[in-house]
Amino acid sequence: MIRCVPALIAGLVAALSLGACEGNRADEIVVGEFASLTGGTATFGRSSDAGVQLAVEEINAAGGLLGKTLRVVVEDDQSKPEEARTAVLKLLKQDRVVAVLGEVASSRSLAAAPECQRAGVPMISPASTNPKVTQVGDHIFRVCFIDPFQGSTMAKFAMKTLGAKTAAILRDVKNDYSVGLADFFRDEFLREGGKILTDVSYSEGDIDFKAQLTAIRAVRPEVVFVPGYYTEVGLIARQARELGIAVPLLGGDGWDSPRTVEIGGAAVDGCYFSNHYAADDPTEAVQSFIEKYRRKHFEVPDAMAVLGYDAAQVLADAIRRAGTTEGAKLRDAIAATRDFPGISGKITIDEQRNARKSLVVLKIDGGKVKFFQKVEP
Amino acid sequence: MNEFLQQVVNGIAWGSLYALIALGYTMVYGVLRLINFAHGDVYMIGAMVAYYAARALLAPGTASAPAFFALLALSMAACGLLGFLIERLAYRPLRRSPKFTALITAIGVSLLLENGGQLFFGPDPKFFPQLIESREISPGSGIVITNVQLLILGVSLTLMLGLQFLVFRTRVGTALRAVSYSAETASLMGIDVDRMISLTFVLGSMLAGAAGVLVGLSNPKIEPLMGIMPGLKAFVAAVVGGIGNIPGAMAGGLLMGLSEVLVVGYVSSTYRDAIAFVILIVVLLVRPSGLFGTSLEEKV
Structure with a gap:
C-alpha cells in the first residue's frame, strides 16, 4: 500500500x-x-x-x-x-x-x-x-x-415616506452585506433625527428568530429593518407576524428572489425593499x-x-x-x-x-x- | 414581564424539538453505550421524507391535521427503517470490536448521510409545506402561544411517556434493560440480543424522524445539513440530563432550548451556540453524571 x-x-x-x-x-x-x-x-x-x-x-x-x-x-x-x-x-x-x-x-x-x-x-x-x-x-x-446609497435611501424612505420615527434592526452578523447595510441604515436614520430602539442579530442558517423578534416586539418600533437574504427573510417575516409584529419590514436587494414571497406568503405583504430594477418598469x-x-x-x-x-x-x-x-x-x-x-x-x-x-x-x-x-x- | 414570559414560551417550543432528538440519543446510549452520531442526520431524513411525501401526495393548499399525522407516521416509519439498516449494515458487523471503532463508524455514517443528502436532495434549502395553519390560541394575553408550538410540546411529551412506559412497563422493555445491563447474560436468559439492539435503533430513529417533521412544521426551512447543529445540541441535552435517562433527555432538551432563547433575547445571538457548551461544561463539573443521571461505578 x-x-x-x-x-x-x-x-x-x-x-x-x-x-x-x-x-x-x-x-x-x-x-x-x-x-x-x-x-x-x-x-x-x-x-x-x-x-x-x-x-x-x-x-x-x-x-x-x-x-x-x-x-x-x-x-x-x-x-x-x-x-x-x-x-x-x-x-x-x-x-x-x-x-x-x-x-x-x-x-x-x-x-x-x-x-x-x-x-x-x-x-x-x-x-x-x-x-x-x-x-x-x-x-x-x-x-x-453600493450599500451607503441603499442604506441611506431606505432610512430616508422609512422616515419621509412611511413617517417612522423609530426603527429596530435585525441583521445577519455572519454576512458582510447585511452588517454593512445595517450600519448605513442606522447612521442615516440617526442623522435624520430618528431613533434606533434596538439592534439585534442572527446568523445565516438560523431557522428560529422568535427570541430576537420578541425583543423587538417589546420596544414597539414603527419599522423593522431586516437587511438579510431571502432565505431567512421569509422565515423572519412569518415569525414576526406570528408574534404579532404588524409594522412594515424593510430590506435591501438581498430580498430580491421569487422565494421571498413564496416563503413569506402573506407575512411579507406591505413590506418594502430597495432594488436595482423593477419588472414593471415600462421602459x-x-x-x-x-x-x-x-x-x-x-x-x-x-x-x-x-x-x-x-x-x-x-x-x-x-x-x-x-x-x-x-x-x-x-x-x-x-x-x-x-x-x-x-x-x-x-x-x-x-x-x-x-x-x-x-x-x-x-x-x-x-x-x-x-x-x-x-x-x- | 410579558417579554420574559414570551421568551420562556419561545424557549420551551424550541427546546421540545431538542428534547425529541435527545430522546433518541439517550435511548441508543442507554442500551448500547454507543453515541450514535448519525442521529441528527436521521432527523434530517425525517424532514426530507415528509417534505417529498407531502409534495407527491398532497395537492397544494390541502393542508389538514389528519394529513399531518399521516405524514408524521410515514416519516417515523421511514426513519425506523433507516435506523434498522444503519444498525444492520454499519454497527452490527462491529459488535465485537472495541467501542471506539463503533464511535468512528457512527461519525462515518453521519458524514455519509450529510453528503449523500446533499447529492440526493440537492444542497438548496427546501420549504416545508404548511400542513397546519399556525394560529394563536392565547389572544388578548399579550403572550403568543400557537397551536403548532403546543402540538410540538404535546407530541414530545407523549413520545417521552410512551418510551418511558415501553422501557419500564413492558416485557420488551425488561429485555431492553437486561441487554443494557449485560448483553451476554441477557442472551443466556434467552433474550435475542441482536433483535433488541435493532429495536433500539428503530425506536430511536423513529423519534428523530418525528422531530424532523415537527421542525418542518414550525420552522419550515429544511436542508441536508440541518441535522448537524441540532444533533450536537441534542447530544449535549442528553448528556446534561444524564445520558441514558429518558426524562433527563426531555429536561435537558427543554433547558437547552430555554437557555438558547434567553441568551439570544437578552445577550446576543452570537452566543447562541456557545451557551449549550457552557451549560455542558458546568453540569459536567458539578454533576458529572448529568442532572438526572445516577452515577455508576465502573467495574474494573
Missing part, C-alpha cells in the same frame, strides 16, 4: 500538469463566472448565471468579440465564501480566464476578489453592494450601486429584456438576472474597446465605461470602480412585487 503512494502522486501530478498545459483555443475568448448555483442563496446564482448566458448567446449570435467566440466557464460555489475562493482559483489557474464575472453575495465576492487582483485579471461583480468589494484592488469592478429596454428572458426561462427575471446580463455586456463592451483581452488594457477599458446603456439603467464606472445608478423601492402587495418609487443618487 505504502509503495503505491509515490506512483499515485506522480500520476496525479502528471494528470494535473497535462490539464494545465492544454491551453485555450485560439478562436475563443474564455471568461470565468462563479455563482451560487446551489446552497442557501441558490436563486442569486441561478438568476445571475441565466443573465450572463443570455448575454453571451446574444454576443456570439452577433459575431462574437474581436472575431472570436466568447465562452463562459461557470463554477458553482455552493453559496459558501471558501468555495468561492477555490472556484475562482480554478478559473484563474486551470481555465486561464481573461476576466471573471461574479458574485452576487458580498461575502463571496470578498473571498474571491484578492485572487483576481493578485492574478491581474479583472473581475466584475454583478450585484455585490458592500463597499469593501471594490476596495480590494484596482481590478475589481461592479455594475451595481422599452426593460420590457424587451423581460420578454427575451421569459421566452427562455418562463419567468420574469429578478434583478440578479438583469445585473448578470449587464455585467457580461459591460465586459464585452470593454473587450471590444480595448481590442485585446490582455489584463491591464482590459482593466483600463472597463474603468473607462461611461453611460453604458444597461438594462438596469445607464452604467458609469466611477473612480472607486462602482457604478453610479438609480435605485428603486419595491413594495410587496398581495404576493406581488410592485414598483413604488425611484431614487436618483
Whole structure:
C-alpha cells in the first residue's frame, strides 16, 4: 500500500500538469463566472448565471468579440465564501480566464476578489453592494450601486415616506452585506433625527428568530429593518407576524428572489425593499429584456438576472474597446465605461470602480412585487 | 414581564424539538453505550421524507391535521427503517470490536448521510409545506402561544411517556434493560440480543424522524445539513440530563432550548451556540453524571 503512494502522486501530478498545459483555443475568448448555483442563496446564482448566458448567446449570435467566440466557464460555489475562493482559483489557474464575472453575495465576492487582483485579471461583480468589494484592488469592478446609497435611501424612505420615527434592526452578523447595510441604515436614520430602539442579530442558517423578534416586539418600533437574504427573510417575516409584529419590514436587494414571497406568503405583504430594477418598469429596454428572458426561462427575471446580463455586456463592451483581452488594457477599458446603456439603467464606472445608478423601492402587495418609487443618487 | 414570559414560551417550543432528538440519543446510549452520531442526520431524513411525501401526495393548499399525522407516521416509519439498516449494515458487523471503532463508524455514517443528502436532495434549502395553519390560541394575553408550538410540546411529551412506559412497563422493555445491563447474560436468559439492539435503533430513529417533521412544521426551512447543529445540541441535552435517562433527555432538551432563547433575547445571538457548551461544561463539573443521571461505578 505504502509503495503505491509515490506512483499515485506522480500520476496525479502528471494528470494535473497535462490539464494545465492544454491551453485555450485560439478562436475563443474564455471568461470565468462563479455563482451560487446551489446552497442557501441558490436563486442569486441561478438568476445571475441565466443573465450572463443570455448575454453571451446574444454576443456570439452577433459575431462574437474581436472575431472570436466568447465562452463562459461557470463554477458553482455552493453559496459558501471558501468555495468561492477555490472556484475562482480554478478559473484563474486551470481555465486561464481573461476576466471573471461574479458574485452576487458580498461575502463571496470578498473571498474571491484578492485572487483576481493578485492574478491581474479583472473581475466584475454583478450585484455585490458592500463597499469593501471594490476596495480590494484596482481590478475589481461592479455594475451595481453600493450599500451607503441603499442604506441611506431606505432610512430616508422609512422616515419621509412611511413617517417612522423609530426603527429596530435585525441583521445577519455572519454576512458582510447585511452588517454593512445595517450600519448605513442606522447612521442615516440617526442623522435624520430618528431613533434606533434596538439592534439585534442572527446568523445565516438560523431557522428560529422568535427570541430576537420578541425583543423587538417589546420596544414597539414603527419599522423593522431586516437587511438579510431571502432565505431567512421569509422565515423572519412569518415569525414576526406570528408574534404579532404588524409594522412594515424593510430590506435591501438581498430580498430580491421569487422565494421571498413564496416563503413569506402573506407575512411579507406591505413590506418594502430597495432594488436595482423593477419588472414593471415600462421602459422599452426593460420590457424587451423581460420578454427575451421569459421566452427562455418562463419567468420574469429578478434583478440578479438583469445585473448578470449587464455585467457580461459591460465586459464585452470593454473587450471590444480595448481590442485585446490582455489584463491591464482590459482593466483600463472597463474603468473607462461611461453611460453604458444597461438594462438596469445607464452604467458609469466611477473612480472607486462602482457604478453610479438609480435605485428603486419595491413594495410587496398581495404576493406581488410592485414598483413604488425611484431614487436618483 | 410579558417579554420574559414570551421568551420562556419561545424557549420551551424550541427546546421540545431538542428534547425529541435527545430522546433518541439517550435511548441508543442507554442500551448500547454507543453515541450514535448519525442521529441528527436521521432527523434530517425525517424532514426530507415528509417534505417529498407531502409534495407527491398532497395537492397544494390541502393542508389538514389528519394529513399531518399521516405524514408524521410515514416519516417515523421511514426513519425506523433507516435506523434498522444503519444498525444492520454499519454497527452490527462491529459488535465485537472495541467501542471506539463503533464511535468512528457512527461519525462515518453521519458524514455519509450529510453528503449523500446533499447529492440526493440537492444542497438548496427546501420549504416545508404548511400542513397546519399556525394560529394563536392565547389572544388578548399579550403572550403568543400557537397551536403548532403546543402540538410540538404535546407530541414530545407523549413520545417521552410512551418510551418511558415501553422501557419500564413492558416485557420488551425488561429485555431492553437486561441487554443494557449485560448483553451476554441477557442472551443466556434467552433474550435475542441482536433483535433488541435493532429495536433500539428503530425506536430511536423513529423519534428523530418525528422531530424532523415537527421542525418542518414550525420552522419550515429544511436542508441536508440541518441535522448537524441540532444533533450536537441534542447530544449535549442528553448528556446534561444524564445520558441514558429518558426524562433527563426531555429536561435537558427543554433547558437547552430555554437557555438558547434567553441568551439570544437578552445577550446576543452570537452566543447562541456557545451557551449549550457552557451549560455542558458546568453540569459536567458539578454533576458529572448529568442532572438526572445516577452515577455508576465502573467495574474494573
